[in-house]
Structure formats: structure tokens, C-alpha cells
Amino acid sequence: MSLLHIENLSVEFPTHKGYVRVLDKVSLRMESAEVLGVVGESGSGKSMMALAVMGLLSPNARLTADYMALNNQDLMKLSGEARRHYVAQNASIIFQEPQSSLNPCFTIGSQLRETIKIHGTRQRKRQQEQAIELLHAVGINDPETRLRQYPHQLSGGMNQRVMIAMAVAARPQLLIADEPTTALDVTIQAQIIELLLELNRRHGMGLMLITHDFALLSESTQRVCVMYSGQIMENADTQNILQSPRHPYSRALLESIPHIGERHHKGQRLYSLKGIIPAIDHLPVGCRLGPRCPRASKECVKSPRLEMIESHGLVRCHFPLAKDSLSQGE
Numbered sequence: 001m002s003l004l005h006i007e008n009l010s011v012e013f014p015t016h017k018g019y020v021r022v023l024d025k026v027s028l029r030m031e032s033a034e035v036l037g038v039v040g041e042s043g044s045g046k047s048m049m050a051l052a053v054m055g056l057l058s059p060n061a062r063l064t065a066d067y068m069a070l071n072n073q074d075l076m077k078l079s080g081e082a083r084r085h086y087v088a089q090n091a092s093i094i095f096q097e098p099q100s101s102l103n104p105c106f107t108i109g110s111q112l113r114e115t116i117k118i119h120g121t122r123q124r125k126r127q128q129e130q131a132i133e134l135l136h137a138v139g140i141n142d143p144e145t146r147l148r149q150y151p152h153q154l155s156g157g158m159n160q161r162v163m164i165a166m167a168v169a170a171r172p173q174l175l176i177a178d179e180p181t182t183a184l185d186v187t188i189q190a191q192i193i194e195l196l197l198e199l200n201r202r203h204g205m206g207l208m209l210i211t212h213d214f215a216l217l218s219e220s221t222q223r224v225c226v227m228y229s230g231q232i233m234e235n236a237d238t239q240n241i242l243q244s245p246r247h248p249y250s251r252a253l254l255e256s257i258p259h260i261g262e263r264h265h266k267g268q269r270l271y272s273l274k275g276i277i278p279a280i281d282h283l284p285v286g287c288r289l290g291p292r293c294p295r296a297s298k299e300c301v302k303s304p305r306l307e308m309i310e311s312h313g314l315v316r317c318h319f320p321l322a323k324d325s326l327s328q329g330e
């Protein structure tokens, strides 16, 4: 049984030119306790996918899916309050900016106790005890004092820990972390990722880690989905992608990480992409990467399908890279 199973999820928004599709037939599965990385440049649709799963899209968005199940419950068959309740019991999300998710007018304690109240006990004393336990679990010292403070009295890293404590208060089976460390400095980033992984190990909580930074995923995830322009381009075991990316876009993302680029021979040109990600209402015909891709040929005016490459994973490309092309510097 999969923790998350999505088949052909699409999201569209109305514009003055009609509906634009920002997420195009995304399919993926996550097993329970799995750590899945979702990576792609800004605008590739990572957040849209997360918001669609959580039921947090703005009301003008049009969502379609053949199937979208969380813990075996097809969310497409639930609506309104029933869906919100089910998702809240099974999944949580944390965002990049903890400050914008915490209410500046209430203490950390009252916000944390409120979440505990919704998901668990109504006894105030027990809520306070659980709030202290949760802050301990996310590595905050002197939790009694912190609970009396307001978000502006805590650092960015500490507020992100509070957000994680709130997210795990509901004991979710799935935690989606959407760029959870982008706003934090590098040492705090590593601590937050380690904290999320520890929660995954300790509670068997599935973790979807969304980022534009491949380096962040290399040691923390079992599998990676590479997204571009609203589509999944490659979905494979992390080690397979790191050692031998088969999609030109995955390779370009990997080569933008300096320490992985070190494998290159001196003077060798980086396999970088020209141009920028296309506007979602000006997509190229056929493969969406086509105009930027060093391997594009006339075949690429036809849209490639996401297809299985044996012993690797799923790749959407008419001309996938050969195995080991990265290490051989082709």
C-alpha cells in the first residue's frame, strides 16, 4: 500500500488568455516512511503539486486527477470539510518562511497548544506538557521560556523548528517540506534537514523534500523526482540519478552543484543549459526542454512520454543519456 499515489494530476489557472496548465499529468507514488526528493528550477511546479495534495490551492485553480490517494483514501472522492479533515489527520506541510506561517500576535505556546488541541487532547495541562515535549524533540532548549515568547523573539532557524513541531504535533504519516531551509543560513539548514530525517527515522513518517538544490537531496533521500515546466522529467533512485542521470535536465541540475562538477576534466565545458525556464503560457511545442537542450533534434517537436529505462527509473526524453555519461564526460 502506497502512502501517496497520484495518477495524472493536473492543475490549471484562469488567465486572460484562458486556462494555463501549471501542472501537467503528474504521476508518482511514495511508500510509507520513504524520503522522496522533488527538485527543479523555480517555476517547475513543485509547490503546485504539494499544494494540490494538501488541498491548499487557491479557489480559482482547476484540479483534475485520475486518482490521488493518501493512505489508500482517494482524495478525489472526498470534498469540502471531509477532505480537509482527512488530509489534516494524515499529512502536514511546512513552508520556506516560518515567519509568514506563524501568527505574530500570539505566543509560540498558544499556537502550538492550539494545534495540539485540534489533533489530540483537550486538557490544557496535557497540551502544555505535549508542547514542551515537542519543542524538546525539535531541539529547542528551555522550551518553557520559548513557549511564552512571540515569533519575533526567536531566530529564523528556531521559528522553523517551531513550525516543524507544529507539523508533527498531528503525527502525520506524510510531511511535505517545501523549501524548508532556503531562508536559513547554511549551518542551520543542515540541522533542520537532519531534524526532519530523524523524525522520519523515529516515527516512520514519509517525507517529501521539495527543493531547487540537488545537493540537499544527495544524502537525505532514497528517490528523486526531477520536475521541469509542470512535468516530471525523471523519477529514479537518488543514487542512480546522482551517478548516472539519464535526462539532460537532471544532468544540468547536477552539474550546477560545484562539488559534483569537480569530476570534470580541466577545461571541459559544463553541460549547462542555455536560456531560462519558459513561461507557462508560452510553452514550446513538443518537449518542454527542447529549446534549451543540447541533445534536441527534430524528433523533439513531439512530446516525449515518461518511460521506464530498465534498472534506472522513469525518464521523459526521446534521447536519454547513456548510462555513465556523466563520469565519462560525454
Ligand SMILES: Nc1ncnc2c1ncn2[C@@H]1O[C@H](COP(=O)(O)OP(=O)(O)OP(=O)(O)O)[C@@H](O)[C@H]1O
Pocket (backbone or CB within 6 Å): 013, 014, 022, 040, 041, 042, 043, 044, 045, 046, 047, 048, 049, 058, 212, 279, 280
Ligand atoms: N495563481 C496562479 N495563476 C497562474 N499561474 C500560477 C499561479 N500560481 C503559480 N503559477 C505558475 O505555476 C507555475 C509553477 O509554480 P510553482 O510555484 O509550483 O513552482 P515551483 O517549482 O514551486 O517554484 P519555486 O521554487 O519558485 O517555489 C509557475 O509558472 C507559476 O508562475
